[in-house]
Amino acid sequence: MDLDSWRALQAAQQPEWPDPDELEKVVAELGGLPPLVFAGECDQLKDQLAAVARGEAFVLQGGDCAETFTGATADNVRNKLKTLLQMAIVLTYAGRVPVVKIGRVAGQFAKPRSKPTEVRDGVELPAYRGDMVNGFDFTPEARRPDPWRLLKAYHSSAVTLNLARAFTKGGYADLRQVHAWNQDFVAGSPSGRRYEQLAREIDQALAFMRACGAEPEEFHTVEFYSSHEALILDYDRALTRIDSRTGLPYDVSAHMVWIGERTRQLDGAHVDFFAKIRNPIGVKLGPSTTADDALALIEKLNPANEAGRLTFITRFGASKIRDLLPGLVKEITASGARVAWICDPMHGNTFETPSGHKTRRVDDVLDEVAGFFEVHRALGTHPGGIHIEFTGDDVTECLGGGHEINEADLATRYETACDPRLNRVQSLDLAFRVAELYRG
Numbered sequence: 051m052d053l054d055s056w057r058a059l060q061a062a063q064q065p066e067w068p069d070p071d072e073l074e075k076v077v078a079e080l081g082g083l084p085p086l087v088f089a090g091e092c093d094q095l096k097d098q099l100a101a102v103a104r105g106e107a108f109v110l111q112g113g114d115c116a117e118t119f120t121g122a123t124a125d126n127v128r129n130k131l132k133t134l135l136q137m138a139i140v141l142t143y144a145g146r147v148p149v150v151k152i153g154r155v156a157g158q159f160a161k162p163r164s165k166p167t168e169v170r171d172g173v174e175l176p177a178y179r180g181d182m183v184n185g186f187d188f189t190p191e192a193r194r195p196d197p198w199r200l201l202k203a204y205h206s207s208a209v210t211l212n213l214a215r216a217f218t219k220g221g222y223a224d225l226r227q228v229h230a231w232n233q234d235f236v237a238g239s240p241s242g243r244r245y246e247q248l249a250r251e252i253d254q255a256l257a258f259m260r261a262c263g264a265e266p267e268e269f270h271t272v273e274f275y276s277s278h279e280a281l282i283l284d285y286d287r288a289l290t291r292i293d294s295r296t297g298l299p300y301d302v303s304a305h306m307v308w309i310g311e312r313t314r315q316l317d318g319a320h321v322d323f324f325a326k327i328r329n330p331i332g333v334k335l336g337p338s339t340t341a342d343d344a345l346a347l348i349e350k351l352n353p354a355n356e357a358g359r360l361t362f363i364t365r366f367g368a369s370k371i372r373d374l375l376p377g378l379v380k381e382i383t384a385s386g387a388r389v390a391w392i393c394d395p396m397h398g399n400t401f402e403t404p405s406g407h408k409t410r411r412v413d414d415v416l417d418e419v420a421g422f423f424e425v426h427r428a429l430g431t432h433p434g435g436i437h438i439e440f441t442g443d444d445v446t447e448c449l450g451g452g453h454e455i456n457e458a459d460l461a462t463r464y465e466t467a468c469d470p471r472l473n474r475v476q477s478l479d480l481a482f483r484v485a486e487l488y489r490g
């Protein structure tokens with residue numbers, strides 16, 4: 051199998067590295083570094099995603115739009131996990147469904163952009179493409195792509211994943227901590243109070259289980275998986291290893307990787323590379339996707355029709371999902387293809403305010419999710435999960451939600467390096483809404 055056949059194809063959204071020799075050195079170094087995840091863990095996630103495709107579990111996938119090197123701190127990682135755990139417990143308890151927890155973490159350092167350059171006050175510089183490629187500051191030095199950043203992305207991913215593993219396996223994710231996840235600014239919000247009630251019910255259920263002598267391992271730790279958009283192919287190729295058990299290639303930079311809306315060209319480099327690796331993979335599908343496009347992607351990426359291998363992450367926008375999703379789901383279901391369907395209610399709902407802030411309305415996010423459930427319920431197919439951009443902090447990047455953030459508030463704590471994220475209260479609101487939709 052030629053793992054490098056993608057090199058002969060058109061690869062969209064790649065940086066123009068100024069010095070190919072430097073890139074070669076970095077890639078050689080990355081190639082000798084240990085895996086961040088094990089192939090067996092990727093297989094385990096694939097099995098869980100197969101359950102999602104069968105309608106037996108639900109995916110909660112989320113994290114920053116763009117992770118940053120300076121953001122890889124204990125507080126940040128803990129706050130993100132706390133949010134994810136709170137959302138997952140709401141979905142599990144109120145939605146009555148097993149939740150597969152996947153972070154957009156430990157590798158989400160590269161961004162596709164609509165325009166290759168950015169202009170400010172008449173000065174034009176390369177667009178920021180994520181910390182893996184260049185710096186956020188608007189200076190020629192920062193915006194120059196630097197291949198040594200690939201190595202920094204690896205180390206930052208390792209640090210983040212190490213923390214995430216420690217938090218999820220070392221007691222923090224224990225169900226007895228269910229109240230601790232609800233502290234600070236989130237606790238006083240309506241969803242925070244609703245959560246507290248739910249946590250009390252969980253306490254009682256746990257006490258009852260303990261009294262019965264039952265205390266399964268699952269109550270003390272959670273399975274948590276990493277994922278990112280595998281955009282910069284030099285990075286993901288350098289971290290692809292042959293699994294000693296099976297002799298098959300896995301991208302060991304994350305458990306799951308996905309192809310973005312801007313790089314899913316059927317004859318492009320990304321699809322070719324993804325066809326070779328054995329991880330569970332996702333493909334983002336935007337409003338221009340036809341059923342034929344999706345069927346051709348299935349043929350290339352999952353010819354064996356293995357459940358759990360391929361997840362479609364739709365991101366149509368609230369105003370389009372009810373018109374565009376049914377045709378796609380109908381034809382793909384009729385073809386017999388086994389895919390999991392996940393809704394990304396963020397990327398089709400972005401707009402810019404007159405103040406120049408990229409934002410999203412929480413109402414649009416909720417509406418797209420509602421549309422996703424309506425379409426799948428009407429067709430008898432499984433609404434398999436959500437894919438969101440969120441943070442564990444009290445940021446003001448999306449409009450509306452529990453604390454009613456309005457346009458004038460956006461500048462207060464607008465901290466994203468790329469697209470606007472839900473804050474923790476908004477994320478919790480969403481989790482309650484999704485749980486209702488799931489049970490309904």
Ligand SMILES: O=C[C@H](O)[C@H](O)COP(=O)(O)O
Nearest residue numbers: 115161162163164165468469
């Ligand atoms: O996160 C997604 C994309 O990278 C992002 O939406 C592109 O943003 P842009 O239109 O500002 O380039």
Ligand SMILES: C=C(OP(=O)(O)O)C(=O)O
Nearest residue numbers: 162310311312334365397
């Ligand atoms: C770029 C992203 O999304 P999309 O490919 O759907 O635009 C993303 O999820 O970061």
